[in-house]
Amino acid sequence: MIDGQYLLRRIGYSGAAFFVCVSITFFILHLMPGDYITNYLLSLSNTLPKEVVAQFYQQYGLDRPPWEQYLIYIYNILQGQWGYSYQYGLPVFPLIMEKLTWSLVILLPAVLFGIIIGIVLGAWSGWRSGGKKDLALFNFMIVFRAIPEFWWAIMAVWVFAFSLQWFPLGGFSSISVLDSGLDPWDVLYHAILPICLMTSFVATGNYYVMRNSMIAVIGEDYITTARAKGLDEHAVLWNHALKNALLPMVTMTTFQVAGIIMGNVFIETVFSWPGIGLLTTEALTMRDLPLLEGIFLLDALMTIGAMLVADILVSYLDPRIRMGGQ
Amino acid sequence: MEQKPDLKRNRIIIYACLCIIGIAAICVAAWGTGSGTAAGSVTKTPSTTEVIIPEDSSSSITYSSNMQKGGTPPGVYQGLVIKDLNGTFDPALAESWDISADAKVWTFHLVKDASWSDGVPFTCADVKFTNDYMKANNLTLAYVLHDVETVDCPDDNTAVVTLKTSYSGFLDQISRQPGITISPQHIWQNITDPQHYEDNQFIGTGPFVFDQDTAGYVRLLRNDAYYGKKAQVTGVVLKVITNPDSQVLALKNGEVDVVSDITPAVAESLKGEKNIAMYTINDTGAYEVAFNLGQYPSNITAFRKAMSHAVNRDLISSLFGTGRPTETTFLVPSLAGSYVNPADVGMYNYNLTEAREILKSAGFTWDNEGTLLSPDGKAVTLTIPMNTLSSDSNIQKIVSVLKNDWGTLGIKVSTVAYEDKKQYRKAVGANAVFIDSFPVTLHDDADALSDFAVTPLQETNYYNYNNARYNALLDSIHNTADQQAILRMAYQLQDILAEDIPTVPICTSDTIVAYRSDRFTGWDLGPGYYTVTDPRVLTNLTPVQ
Numbered sequence: 001m002i003d004g005q006y007l008l009r010r011i012g013y014s015g016a017a018f019f020v021c022v023s024i025t026f027f028i029l030h031l032m033p034g035d036y037i038t039n040y041l042l043s044l045s046n047t048l049p050k051e052v053v054a055q056f057y058q059q060y061g062l063d064r065p066p067w068e069q070y071l072i073y074i075y076n077i078l079q080g081q082w083g084y085s086y087q088y089g090l091p092v093f094p095l096i097m098e099k100l101t102w103s104l105v106i107l108l109p110a111v112l113f114g115i116i117i118g119i120v121l122g123a124w125s126g127w128r129s130g131g132k133k134d135l136a137l138f139n140f141m142i143v144f145r146a147i148p149e150f151w152w153a154i155m156a157v158w159v160f161a162f163s164l165q166w167f168p169l170g171g172f173s174s175i176s177v178l179d180s181g182l183d184p185w186d187v188l189y190h191a192i193l194p195i196c197l198m199t200s201f202v203a204t205g206n207y208y209v210m211r212n213s214m215i216a217v218i219g220e221d222y223i224t225t226a227r228a229k230g231l232d233e234h235a236v237l238w239n240h241a242l243k244n245a246l247l248p249m250v251t252m253t254t255f256q257v258a259g260i261i262m263g264n265v266f267i268e269t270v271f272s273w274p275g276i277g278l279l280t281t282e283a284l285t286m287r288d289l290p291l292l293e294g295i296f297l298l299d300a301l302m303t304i305g306a307m308l309v310a311d312i313l314v315s316y317l318d319p320r321i322r323m324g325g326q
Numbered sequence: 327m328e329q330k331p332d333l334k335r336n337r338i339i340i341y342a343c344l345c346i347i348g349i350a351a352i353c354v355a356a357w358g359t360g361s362g363t364a365a366g367s368v369t370k371t372p373s374t375t376e377v378i379i380p381e382d383s384s385s386s387i388t389y390s391s392n393m394q395k396g397g398t399p400p401g402v403y404q405g406l407v408i409k410d411l412n413g414t415f416d417p418a419l420a421e422s423w424d425i426s427a428d429a430k431v432w433t434f435h436l437v438k439d440a441s442w443s444d445g446v447p448f449t450c451a452d453v454k455f456t457n458d459y460m461k462a463n464n465l466t467l468a469y470v471l472h473d474v475e476t477v478d479c480p481d482d483n484t485a486v487v488t489l490k491t492s493y494s495g496f497l498d499q500i501s502r503q504p505g506i507t508i509s510p511q512h513i514w515q516n517i518t519d520p521q522h523y524e525d526n527q528f529i530g531t532g533p534f535v536f537d538q539d540t541a542g543y544v545r546l547l548r549n550d551a552y553y554g555k556k557a558q559v560t561g562v563v564l565k566v567i568t569n570p571d572s573q574v575l576a577l578k579n580g581e582v583d584v585v586s587d588i589t590p591a592v593a594e595s596l597k598g599e600k601n602i603a604m605y606t607i608n609d610t611g612a613y614e615v616a617f618n619l620g621q622y623p624s625n626i627t628a629f630r631k632a633m634s635h636a637v638n639r640d641l642i643s644s645l646f647g648t649g650r651p652t653e654t655t656f657l658v659p660s661l662a663g664s665y666v667n668p669a670d671v672g673m674y675n676y677n678l679t680e681a682r683e684i685l686k687s688a689g690f691t692w693d694n695e696g697t698l699l700s701p702d703g704k705a706v707t708l709t710i711p712m713n714t715l716s717s718d719s720n721i722q723k724i725v726s727v728l729k730n731d732w733g734t735l736g737i738k739v740s741t742v743a744y745e746d747k748k749q750y751r752k753a754v755g756a757n758a759v760f761i762d763s764f765p766v767t768l769h770d771d772a773d774a775l776s777d778f779a780v781t782p783l784q785e786t787n788y789y790n791y792n793n794a795r796y797n798a799l800l801d802s803i804h805n806t807a808d809q810q811a812i813l814r815m816a817y818q819l820q821d822i823l824a825e826d827i828p829t830v831p832i833c834t835s836d837t838i839v840a841y842r843s844d845r846f847t848g849w850d851l852g853p854g855y856y857t858v859t860d861p862r863v864l865t866n867l868t869p870v871q
Contacts, residue, residue, distance in 0.1 A: 032746075033744075033745070033746040033748060033749045034746030034747055034748040034749060035748065038747055038748040038751070039747050039748075040466070050785070052469040052472060055464060056466070059464050059521075084521075084522050089521060089522055089523075089524070090522075090524060091522075154571065157571075157572060157575070158575070161575070162575045162578070162579065165579070169567070169572050169575055169576050169579065169581060170567055170568075170569065170572050170576075171541075171542045171565070171566065171567070172541060172542060173540075173541040173542065173543075175378070175543060175563065175565070177540050177541045177543060178537075178538060178540060178543055178545050178563070181540075182540070182541055268568075269568050269569055270569050270572065271569075271572075272542065272566055272567045272568045272569060272572065274542060274566065278383075278568065282383065287746075
């Protein structure tokens, strides 16, 4: 159960945490060595006149002291102004939203399927822990997880896209988009392979947590009691063990869903998927501060929101947990 | 009582099964649709007259404003001239030009029948507007026009550019990448915030017109109203493929027509592939061992001279797998041509014994362990800063060869990695030796020798080199349009460099290009055409019948 006053207080704390996150992010980003102006101008010429360089710093507001830049940044955020990307020259918020949408196309189904598959396989494996099937599945998961994501991605492209030609090599649409416009079926066709891969990665992580949680639960007294009452194994598994073993998963899965905001750099690079992961990498390389600040701002918002949701969900799922009140 | 949970459980299982079957059905349908039509059109039957080129990043294709960041996409915008091989210039929007004797006034005779892709005629007013507007709005590339005092238009087809000070390298300045492209006055004069303006029309004068930017593709169509040599391909499609390996697979599959800048190892693996041919664009990159004359021991001329004989450029070049050793003082012969002073070629020969002798005569000694000691008895150690963000693995190869050779001379060489360009530049200023890579366009004419000068506009240089005679000679080069005089003075500058040795050129590198020989011919135009998206390359392509 969650107390109303506690919930209000919790929301207030979340707001404060968000403000602290935004402030820390701002200063960390500004403390990073290098800046956009240097990176960009050095790519043009080694010997630019000093006054020209100074003019660029002034133009981007980087000649002001950090505290002044910070105050302007906070003021703009409160006004709903996320600024303009140095690199793209476009407003940050629509740019992030566009890329985030494309990330969601592959990551949302991948995370959802990964959570479901991970929970089901983990619960089954934990329930039968020590058996031959459990050990086989457990070892398979270890091997799968031990090999880096990008290697699997490259191999998937090689086998399924290049050799078998079942799927496209990358991108999110075929060249026919230039004549006939964006076709949702075509986008889905391009998304299947990255979704399958991402699902596998997410499922393995969830599998471990769920398996361990289930192993811990099956030793509990209430499981013995349920069995003693004469319930069949399926009823014990589904109605008693699984429900309790799911509790640690709630926090983990809410973070996974919040983590979607950062995209997946490996998958997006290998499959040329124009998502938020690639955008973040590009922005970091170029030191595109307004864009980075925007991405981290949204990430902070999502993570803090997810923590709040996790708290509420856990108190709802487990009546023993009482938040707030006496 | 036991029935209830069972029913509930079964219902959940049925719903889950239905969901999975539904999702599987959608995927199968998408797979069928994709493999049967849309993707099939990419892999099996690409347009026979539209060339498809991969791009590493969508941000490299289009920017919010061409005036802010340079003339992208390729072939749409044009400058007054376009740089050609051997330090000369091809006409573009200027069909010819005259220079005043003091290289201060440049008169450009503009092409008469050029028009913007929306049909508005191109005139001198556009040239004047581009200069005035870029400066008035502090656009990024306005620095290139820093030396321009005024642009006047005596008539529609003549642009007179007056510089603040004489500058014979002006053409090089406005045409060197990214250069200055002319923008249409009738479009931009109404735009009050060009730094944040999203250009989605890309109205240009070039051989291609912008069609659309959709879902990871940018399509350019042939400009049938183009005043110059018209393209034979109907269009160019730039396709975003971020992974270099996937670009090569796409070439093999026939999804793209060309892949540039492949490694020698990939080139080797493509040999014998059906319908894939390759060519090499020679000398697109170059490398040097540079000395910071403000730091010990590089401030000792004899030390630099000794080191100039301790660079095994043949071995380094062979490790690269492409390119060739550079035996000049600075300029790259294949592009600088007659600007290279033949008297200074080959003077930095690799000879460790000679290097040792020079060090010995300058007062350097060796201790019992073979460590080189400076004339004041200190052990000579060098730290070479490395920029880890650079994906150029060739610099690692250079450093490993130098470590070995300089180690035999008793010099302990270490490296420090920097992830950021600013920090790296700071380290370059604080250390005696650094390795530099650069595009050869910076080493292709007399103007390139200004890298070593100190001028009122350039208070210092990369090498902390400051030679009054050198500076005066370079100033004289800037003040004359007489090519013979420029050549003579360029030779003298190279003689000074050979004497002072602020840098030791090592070798060049090439760009390897692989293309579908069953789709288009005409890619290889020889040295000087650095990219496959050069408009002169694109207009030279012919579809294979």
